[in-house]
Amino acid sequence: xxxxxxxxxxxxxxxxxxxxxxxxxxxxxxxxxxxxxxxxxxxxxxxxxxxxxxxxxxxxxxxxxxxxxxxxxxxxxxxxxxxxxxxxxxxxxxxxxxxxxxxxxxxxxxxxxxxxxxxxxxxxxxxxxxxxxxxxxxxxxxxxxxxxxxxxxxxxxxxxxxxxxxxxxxxxxxxxxxxx
Amino acid sequence: xxxxxxxxxxxxxxxxxxxxxxxxxxxxxxxxxxxxxxxxxxxxxxxxxxxxxxxxxxxxxxxxxxxxxxxxxxxxxxxxxxxxxxxxxxxxxxxxxxxxxxxx
Amino acid sequence: xxxxxxxxxxxxxxxxxxxxxxxxxxxxxxxxxxxxxxxxxxxxxxxxxxxxxxxxxxxxxxxxxxxxxxxxxxxxxxxxxxxxxxxxxxxxxxxxxxxxxxxxxxxxxxxxxxxxxxxxxxxxxxxxxxxxxxxxxxxxxxxxxxxxxxxxxxxxxxxxxxxxxxxxxxxxxxxxxxxxxxxxxxxxxxxxxxxxxxxxxxxxxxxxxxxxxxxxxxxxxxxxxxxxxxxxxxxxxxxxxxxxxxxxxxxxxxxxxxxxxxxxxxxxxxxxxxxxxxxxxxxxxxxxxxxxxxxxxxxxxxxxxxxxxxxxxxxxxxxxxxxxxxxxxxxxxxxxxxxxxxxxxxxxxxxxxxxxxxxxxxxxxxxxxxxxxxxxxxxxxxxxxxxxxxxxxxxxxxxxxxxxxxxxxxxxxxxxxxxxxxxxxxxxxxxxxxxxxxxxxxxxxxxxxxxxxxxxxxxxxxxxxxxxxxxxxxxxxxxxxxxxxxxxxxxxxxxxxxxxxxxxxxxxxxxxxxxxxxxxxxxxxxxxxxxxxxxxxxxxxxxxxxxxxxxxxxxxxxxxxxxxxxxxxxxxxxxxxxxxxxxxxxxxxxxxxxxxxxxxxxxxxxxxxxxxxxxxxxxxxxxxxxxxxxxxxxxxxxxxxxxxxxxxxxx
Numbered sequence: 001x002x003x004x005x006x007x008x009x010x011x012x013x014x015x016x017x018x019x020x021x022x023x024x025x026x027x028x029x030x031x032x033x034x035x036x037x038x039x040x041x042x043x044x045x046x047x048x049x050x051x052x053x054x055x056x057x058x059x060x061x062x063x064x065x066x067x068x069x070x071x072x073x074x075x076x077x078x079x080x081x082x083x084x085x086x087x088x089x090x091x092x093x094x095x096x097x098x099x100x101x102x103x104x105x106x107x108x109x110x111x112x113x114x115x116x117x118x119x120x121x122x123x124x125x126x127x128x129x130x131x132x133x134x135x136x137x138x139x140x141x142x143x144x145x146x147x148x149x150x151x152x153x154x155x156x157x158x159x160x161x162x163x164x165x166x167x168x169x170x171x172x173x174x175x176x177x178x179x180x
Numbered sequence: 181x182x183x184x185x186x187x188x189x190x191x192x193x194x195x196x197x198x199x200x201x202x203x204x205x206x207x208x209x210x211x212x213x214x215x216x217x218x219x220x221x222x223x224x225x226x227x228x229x230x231x232x233x234x235x236x237x238x239x240x241x242x243x244x245x246x247x248x249x250x251x252x253x254x255x256x257x258x259x260x261x262x263x264x265x266x267x268x269x270x271x272x273x274x275x276x277x278x279x280x281x282x283x284x
Numbered sequence: 285x286x287x288x289x290x291x292x293x294x295x296x297x298x299x300x301x302x303x304x305x306x307x308x309x310x311x312x313x314x315x316x317x318x319x320x321x322x323x324x325x326x327x328x329x330x331x332x333x334x335x336x337x338x339x340x341x342x343x344x345x346x347x348x349x350x351x352x353x354x355x356x357x358x359x360x361x362x363x364x365x366x367x368x369x370x371x372x373x374x375x376x377x378x379x380x381x382x383x384x385x386x387x388x389x390x391x392x393x394x395x396x397x398x399x400x401x402x403x404x405x406x407x408x409x410x411x412x413x414x415x416x417x418x419x420x421x422x423x424x425x426x427x428x429x430x431x432x433x434x435x436x437x438x439x440x441x442x443x444x445x446x447x448x449x450x451x452x453x454x455x456x457x458x459x460x461x462x463x464x465x466x467x468x469x470x471x472x473x474x475x476x477x478x479x480x481x482x483x484x485x486x487x488x489x490x491x492x493x494x495x496x497x498x499x500x501x502x503x504x505x506x507x508x509x510x511x512x513x514x515x516x517x518x519x520x521x522x523x524x525x526x527x528x529x530x531x532x533x534x535x536x537x538x539x540x541x542x543x544x545x546x547x548x549x550x551x552x553x554x555x556x557x558x559x560x561x562x563x564x565x566x567x568x569x570x571x572x573x574x575x576x577x578x579x580x581x582x583x584x585x586x587x588x589x590x591x592x593x594x595x596x597x598x599x600x601x602x603x604x605x606x607x608x609x610x611x612x613x614x615x616x617x618x619x620x621x622x623x624x625x626x627x628x629x630x631x632x633x634x635x636x637x638x639x640x641x642x643x644x645x646x647x648x649x650x651x652x653x654x655x656x657x658x659x660x661x662x663x664x665x666x667x668x669x670x671x672x673x674x675x676x677x678x679x680x681x682x683x684x685x686x687x688x689x690x691x692x693x694x695x696x697x698x699x700x701x702x703x704x705x706x707x708x709x710x711x712x713x714x715x716x717x718x719x720x721x722x723x724x725x726x727x728x729x730x731x732x733x734x735x736x737x738x739x740x741x742x743x744x745x746x747x748x749x750x751x752x753x754x755x756x757x758x759x760x761x762x763x764x765x766x767x768x769x770x771x772x773x774x775x776x777x778x779x780x781x782x783x784x785x786x787x788x789x790x791x792x793x794x795x796x797x798x799x800x801x802x803x804x805x806x807x808x809x810x811x812x813x814x815x816x817x818x819x820x821x822x823x824x825x826x827x828x829x830x831x832x833x834x835x836x837x838x839x840x841x842x843x844x845x846x847x848x849x850x851x852x853x854x855x856x857x858x859x860x861x862x863x864x865x866x867x868x869x870x871x872x873x874x875x876x877x878x879x880x881x882x883x884x885x886x887x888x889x890x891x892x893x894x895x896x897x898x899x900x901x902x903x904x905x906x907x908x909x910x911x912x913x914x915x916x917x918x919x920x921x922x923x924x925x926x927x928x929x930x931x932x933x934x935x
Binding site: 007 | 232
Binding site for chain 3: 090093094097101104105107108129170
């Protein structure tokens with residue numbers, strides 16, 4: 001019963017924050033609302049028995065990614081985007097479409113029966129890491145995936161640097177342009 | 181009344197819908213990316229919710245997949261914002277509709 | 285293994301090809317060609333080594349022959365082929381004269397090709413030819429034979445067009461190549477037919493013989509005669525292409541555009557006889573196919589007669605020999621057509637000697653006259669080039685069938701076999717064959733008289749330069765002349781020498797026995813045939829002497845050494861027939877081009893137009909905004925989910 005109360009509180013916060021993201025005019029407000037939403041989702045993870053995932057959620061999403069978002073918003077000064085309207089004709093087309101889709105999926109969900117399994121394991125660090133890295137019991141699949149993710153992150157980093165740089169090796173010429 | 185797995189799924193569905201709406205309906209590029217993050221989060225939540233309906237070993241799997249999904253989301257955000265920076269430099273605009281140079 | 289490996293035989297010419305080819309390529313940029321001594325030595329050495337191997341093997345060969353499988357070639361489901369060699373009575377004879385005459389002619393070429401820029405290239409081709417020919421003869425399956433078959437065709441093409449500065453030579457080479465392709469299609473389809481009949485094991489000669497024996501044993505000959513006849517006919521088309529029989533004979537006279545040693549080696553002694561060889565190889569199959577044999581007899585008969593008549597009308601010394609080659613090949617096919625394969629191969633064997641000698645002699649004449657080929661500008665050469673003249677006269681006596689010479693034994697044998705082959709057909713074909721022998725004596729006599737007797741009709745200027753060929757050319761000629769005289773004694777029925785027949789018996793004996801059992805031969809006295817043959821030869825020679833020694837042959841004026849006459853006059857009639865065929869095909873092609881292609885294009889355009897209209901219609905839906913497209917796709921997903929749910933997909 002208590003779990004349900006906590007869940008409702010967290011869910012309301014998460015949905016409310018998500019709606020704030022939808023409706024806020026300034027991207028910075030949107031980003032801050034998103035942080036709130038993610039933290040409350042992390043709370044739900046902890047509530048249903050995956051504390052490790054919740055912690056990762058806070059660290060990566062609420063920490064790293066949102067920091068990146070706010071940083072970029074500030075760097076680009078997206079606040080000056082006052083001319084463009086928040087919504088337009090497309091927006092009013094997408095909302096019913098998504099609502100219909102959600103209604104359909106919800107309909108399918110409601111017709112299914114699900115119960116919590118009592119033997120389920122709480123996703124602690126120990127359990128998670130054993131499943132990930134103990135190749136003797138689960139085979140090399142997860143470990144391989146883990147390594148691949150490492151490569152993916154590295155390549156994403158390289159790509160980001162490559163894209164964000166104005167032109168490769170053109171720092172000097174830009175400086176000379178600035179002087180004129 | 182106890183907490184039902186269905187509630188988690190409904191919550192995930194709602195957040196997912198809001199995420200998609202944010203991503204597509206808003207014209208500001210930052211909101212587009214934030215909407216995508218929101219939708220990804222909803223999917224992670226759905227994973228965890230379903231994992232809890234499974235017995236021991238299988239449920240751990242349901243909690244590991246979101247880990248990878250978070251890592252991929254981080255990479256996606258990293259590249260995505262780099263692209264936003266690059267496009268912004270060319271267009272001086274964060275309006276998604278101004279990026280329609282492809283003929284069509 | 286107690287004997288030398290069989291693959292030594294093709295190996296040596298292959299090494300020669302590679303070495304000489306490398307020399308030719310390396311020296312192609314140099315100002316001076318490679319050393320002729322070195323190239324000539326290499327060019328003769330490898331065929332001679334090959335000949336030595338053949339000779340050693342031939343002496344130690346057991347009755348059944350050697351069989352050797354080198355390696356697997358193709359191994360897929362439904363089809364299996366090995367690279368294997370078969371050395372038996374038939375391939376022994378063929379190999380002996382292929383490598384032997386090949387070595388002699390290579391030696392002769394050293395003198396003939398002296399000073400030519402493509403010296404090394406020429407010998408590389410010759411070695412490649414010998415390699416292919418050895419593969420053709422030595423192969424133990426039709427597939428490998430086909431490889432050699434194509435290889436000799438390629439070499440023939442390369443060597444006919446050897447002096448490729450002249451467009452005429454290139455055209456002649458193209459003609460030979462293309463006409464041969466028609467025959468090769470027959471060969472290929474024949475192999476396919478055999479595979480269809482009984483699987484890939486039939487491509488092996490031993491496998492084929494075993495299959496035929498099994499069929500005969502099971503009494504199923506009647507059922508299989510039709511498909512086997514088809515296969516036999518197709519193989520025979522292949523043989524007509526390679527051996528220049530009606531209707532695919534027009535290429536051989538044109539092939540004389542190549543250097544004379546090539547004409548001697550490829551277009552007289554060896555390659556053109558591979559059709560006869562193939563018939564003998566497949567004798568087990570052909571002996572069952574009476575209708576195909578009938579066709580072969582008639583084709584051989586008409587070819588022999590027609591080519592002999594055409595030979596009367598030629599002025600080019602090499603053309604005369606070319607037609608006589610076709611005519612002699614006609615004899616061989618006639619013999620094969622009455623299932624006298626041993627006599628047919630025997631004629632191949634003797635013919636190789638005297639025809640090679642004739643060609644080499646003609647080459648020596650051309651050489652001494654600095655490229656003159658027109659017989660109307662020769663004459664009286666017997667005093668100036670006595671050795672050449674003697675060689676050619678001996679070979680002439682052999683080809684006309686003068687008693688005691690090689691051609692006498694083999695030709696009379698063929699005529700005898702033809703006569704006894706059937707009650708009505710035999711005598712008819714025999715008479716035609718005998719008439720052909722008379723004509724042969726006439727036109728060969730004309731050649732000898734015009735070339736060596738009478739007065740010299742050429743320019744004074746060239747007359748002073750007439751010289752006997754160098755020793756390196758004379759030596760092979762003399763050897764071949766000896767062959768032309770004595771090779772007939774390997775099988776001289778009248779005096780009881782049957783070595784050749786015994787040697788061939790293991791290969792074709794069974795087939796001939798089967799044929800004889802079906803068509804019993806009348807017994808006749810061979811002396812009558814010998815007498816008739818001698819009479820034909822003497823009569824022909826007498827006519828030639830009467831007509832051509834008196835006739836005032838008009839010496840042609842002008843400096844041109846190119847033989848007179850267009851392609852049509854060289855090949856008499858068949859070029860026109862070919863042209864008619866080509867015209868029909870052209871009309872068909874035009875029809876396809878104008879009508880069929882247009883119809884197809886119209887269909888194609890219609891489809892394209894429909895697709896384009898559809899595409900245009902779809903592109904209206906396409907919008908500029910990415911977001912709108914995303915919205916559409918979300919709406920589409922919603923629709924799909926709706927569809928799935930309401931159609932009961934997720935009950």
